[in-house]
Amino acid sequence: MKASRRSFLIASVGIGSSLFLAQRVFADEQLSEDDPAAKSYGYVKDASKVDKAKYPSYQAGQECTNCSLYTGKTGDASGGCPLFGAKQVAAHGWCNAYTNA
Structure with missing residues (x-):
């Protein structure tokens, strides 16, 4: 099965968003x-x-x-x-x- 460019972009955006949100959560730790x-x-x-x-x-x-x-x-x-x-x-x-x- 060949991955399409669209699948790659969607996965990349999802991973990038997850990493950004995780960084924000840890940055707010008291x-x-x-x-x-x-x-x-x-x-x-x-x-x-x-x-x-x-x-x-x-x-x-x-x-x-x-x-x-x-x-x-x-x-x-x-x-x-x-x-x-x-x-x-x-x-x-x-x-x-x-x-x-």
Whole structure:
């Protein structure tokens, strides 16, 4: 049985769409505070809950949205951070890699 050009194009579009959708699903995964990478940076989803005794560098007002590493858009509930790969961090979260340089 010979495959037609039309069959090949339909299959290619279907596979390409599936890969795109799978990438979008994984890109929207939220970082958990229990994630090993999150734990190594002291990440919390709510900056107001930072253990100030454990992280004395924390200062009120520091959160992911005003960190220079945060790649999310203003007003979004979460966004990207190069420290955590494709996982999204909470906009009002914090970790000890915070920088505003």
